Amino acid sequence: MEPEKEKNPGSDLDPGSENFDCMKALYDPSYEISDKDAVCMDTVEQCIKFISNPDSTRTGKEKPKPAPEPEKIERRFLPEQMPVQSNRKEFKHVLSRMNEFKDGPLGTLSNWQREKTRIKVWTRDMNNIRGFCTGFISAFDKHWNLALRDVDENFNRPRSRKTYSSSTMKSILMPQDLPVEMKIGSSLLRVIKIENKFEVCVRHVPQVLLRGEHVVMISKLS
Structure with a gap:
């Protein structure tokens, strides 16, 4: 059996370490985030949305997306329903x-x-x-x-x-x-x-x- 790797003290509270313990970091009142620009999320859904959206800012708020152009509503006719062009002469008054x-x-x-x-x-x-x-x-x-x-x-x-x-x-x-x-x-x-x-x-x-x-x-x- 391979000997277990020794854990560095304090590595379980380092977010960049493989031994990071999120539960310990969550409940440890003395834990402080070293990165002052880090964003705190309230829910898991916010984290997933922040990770999946590359355009999101570091404040956790999504950039407003441009409003889609309203779809032009028009009646769609079949070819046999189109108006028949007539050869009627223009009326002269x-x-x-x-x-x-x-x-x-x-x-x-x-x-x-x-x-x-x-x-x-x-x-x-x-x-x-x-x-x-x-x-x-x-x-x-x-x-x-x-x-x-x-x-x-x-x-x-x-x-x-x-x-x-x-x-x-x-x-x-x-x-x-x-x-x-x-x-x-x-x-x-x-x-x-x-x-x-x-x-x-x-x-x-x-x-x-x-x-x-x-x-x-x-x-x-x-």
């Missing part, structure tokens, strides 16, 4: 179609609309020329429907229509009653002249829409 007119009468209207030119439009009723109006083009289409703004209108209407003059209702206006003003909607209508069976009226409106079938002629206002 009135404002986009106006820029397509380059030549001809509609091209002239497009130029006047871009240059903000004041125009004069003659309109008609069932049988005659109703009058004319001047304004700026906001929009138009190939059917000659016009949207005008800042419009001054001059038109004729039959004299048989009942109107208000002062506080008395009259069935037919007389020349001595002119000029007559009356409120119609948001515009102020003025009767300025009487010609045979018609009254000549003028008014100013912020916006007006003319149907193409009522348009007789359009020209640039000089």
Whole structure:
């Protein structure tokens, strides 16, 4: 039998010795740790966590790990569930179609609309020329429907229509009653002249829409 190795006195309290007795070191009130930077752990779990984590500091506290990026939540479709791409043409509204007119009468209207030119439009009723109006083009289409703004209108209407003059209702206006003003909607209508069976009226409106079938002629206002 091999003789037992002699133990050095005090080696059982040396953490670096093979003969270190942890229980003796734990219960010996006179035992002091030679390494002043050593960390005291309260539980075995803290020791295991400290040993297994190489990034931990000597204070026994783990370095805060960066927060993981939140996972992007999105619905996952199967290939047969993906939307079907269609060959549908892009819808063109009135404002986009106006820029397509380059030549001809509609091209002239497009130029006047871009240059903000004041125009004069003659309109008609069932049988005659109703009058004319001047304004700026906001929009138009190939059917000659016009949207005008800042419009001054001059038109004729039959004299048989009942109107208000002062506080008395009259069935037919007389020349001595002119000029007559009356409120119609948001515009102020003025009767300025009487010609045979018609009254000549003028008014100013912020916006007006003319149907193409009522348009007789359009020209640039000089």
